[in-house]
Amino acid sequence: MEYFAGLDVSMEETRVCILDGDGTVIREVKVPSTPSDIEAALAGAPACRRVVFETGRMAPMLHHGLTERGVPVVCIESRQASQALKSLATHKTDRNDARGLAHLARTGFFKPVHVKSLPAHAIRSLIIARKKLVGQRVMLENQIRGLAVVFGVRLPRALSSAFIAQALQASEGIDGLSAAMRGLVTARMAVLSAVTSIDADIKKLTRASSACRLLMTIPGVGHLTALAFTAAVDDPERFRRSRDLGAYLGLVPRRYQSGEVDYTGSISKCGDRRMRTLLYEAANVMLTRYKRPLKLKDWALAIAKRSTLRKARIALARRLAIIMHAMLRHGTEFKPA
Structure with missing residues (x-):
C-alpha cells in the first residue's frame, strides 16, 4: 500500500x-x-x-x-x-x-510550484535590500525638503551637489532645525553608502554571469534588470514556452468568464512585482531614450498610436520577458534586426 x-x-x-x-x-x-x-x-x-x-x-x-x-x-x-x-x-x-x-x-489534487535555488534567493535578497535602502533615501530627502520649505527654502534635486549644502545653510542659526538637518543628512549619507556598496556587488555579479551579459545586449536592460531576471527565472527549462513568461510575471490581461459574462480587464499583476517593474522601466528606456532604428521599438510605438503609451510599455515589457527567456534558453545575443 x-x-x-x-x-x-x-x-x-x-x-x-x-x-x-x-x-x-x-x-x-x-x-x-x-x-x-x-x-x-x-x-x-x-x-x-x-x-x-x-x-x-x-x-x-x-x-x-x-x-x-x-x-x-x-x-x-x-x-x-x-x-x-x-x-x-x-x-x-x-x-x-x-x-x-x-x-x-x-x-493528487494540487498544482506543484517551482522552488527557486538558494543562490537565486540570495540574489533576490540583494535586490530587495537595495530597493528598501533606496526607499529610505527618498524618504529622508523628502523629509529634508519638507523641513526646509517651512522656512521658505526650496531645495534643488536631491542627487545634485547643492542639495545638502543648501539644506545645511538654511538651518544655520536655528537650534532645533540645525540638529534635525544634521541628523537627517548623516542618515542619508549612510544609506547612500550602503546603496553604492550594493550596486558594486550587483555589477560584480553581472560581470561574472554569462547569462547576465547576454541579457544586457538588449537596449534598456542594465545590470539590475538582468540580474533580477536570471534570479526570477532560475531555470529556463522549467518553462515549456517562452510565451509563458508573460503570465508568470503578471503581464497578461486578467479574464473573468461565467455564463454570459466574459470580461477582460487590466493585467493580472501576478508573480514578482519587482521584476515586472524593472521590465516596465526597461521598456520605457527603449521607447524614450534609445535612438537607433529598432523593429521592436517600432512595434511598440505602433501600439501607442492606436492605444496609449502606457499600454505600449506593458506590451513591450511582456515581449522583452519572452525575448530574454529565449535568449537564456538558447544562449544567443539580442539581434536588433
Missing part, C-alpha cells in the same frame, strides 16, 4: 500527518521545523510516495533540505491549498491543515 504525508509548517514547529492509500491516519506528530527532524518523523512510518507542504518563508530551506535527504517532497501553491483546506475541515487548526495537505497528496 502507498502512503502520503502532509506538512503544516510554521516558524518553530511543523505538524506532520501520514495517511495510507485509503485515507486512514497512520501517524500524527509535531516536530521542530528543520529538515532533519521532519525526516526523522517521516522515518517513523512506512516510506511515503509523496510529501506535500505549502509555499511560505520556510519553503526554500525545507524543500532543498528534504530533497537532499531523499524525501519525495512537493511544494504546492498556498492560495490553491487554502481553498481546498476550507472544504475539508470546518475549523482551521494545524492538525486539520496537515490532514488536509495529506489528503491532497493522496488524491
Whole structure:
C-alpha cells in the first residue's frame, strides 16, 4: 500500500500527518521545523510516495533540505491549498491543515510550484535590500525638503551637489532645525553608502554571469534588470514556452468568464512585482531614450498610436520577458534586426 504525508509548517514547529492509500491516519506528530527532524518523523512510518507542504518563508530551506535527504517532497501553491483546506475541515487548526495537505497528496489534487535555488534567493535578497535602502533615501530627502520649505527654502534635486549644502545653510542659526538637518543628512549619507556598496556587488555579479551579459545586449536592460531576471527565472527549462513568461510575471490581461459574462480587464499583476517593474522601466528606456532604428521599438510605438503609451510599455515589457527567456534558453545575443 502507498502512503502520503502532509506538512503544516510554521516558524518553530511543523505538524506532520501520514495517511495510507485509503485515507486512514497512520501517524500524527509535531516536530521542530528543520529538515532533519521532519525526516526523522517521516522515518517513523512506512516510506511515503509523496510529501506535500505549502509555499511560505520556510519553503526554500525545507524543500532543498528534504530533497537532499531523499524525501519525495512537493511544494504546492498556498492560495490553491487554502481553498481546498476550507472544504475539508470546518475549523482551521494545524492538525486539520496537515490532514488536509495529506489528503491532497493522496488524491493528487494540487498544482506543484517551482522552488527557486538558494543562490537565486540570495540574489533576490540583494535586490530587495537595495530597493528598501533606496526607499529610505527618498524618504529622508523628502523629509529634508519638507523641513526646509517651512522656512521658505526650496531645495534643488536631491542627487545634485547643492542639495545638502543648501539644506545645511538654511538651518544655520536655528537650534532645533540645525540638529534635525544634521541628523537627517548623516542618515542619508549612510544609506547612500550602503546603496553604492550594493550596486558594486550587483555589477560584480553581472560581470561574472554569462547569462547576465547576454541579457544586457538588449537596449534598456542594465545590470539590475538582468540580474533580477536570471534570479526570477532560475531555470529556463522549467518553462515549456517562452510565451509563458508573460503570465508568470503578471503581464497578461486578467479574464473573468461565467455564463454570459466574459470580461477582460487590466493585467493580472501576478508573480514578482519587482521584476515586472524593472521590465516596465526597461521598456520605457527603449521607447524614450534609445535612438537607433529598432523593429521592436517600432512595434511598440505602433501600439501607442492606436492605444496609449502606457499600454505600449506593458506590451513591450511582456515581449522583452519572452525575448530574454529565449535568449537564456538558447544562449544567443539580442539581434536588433
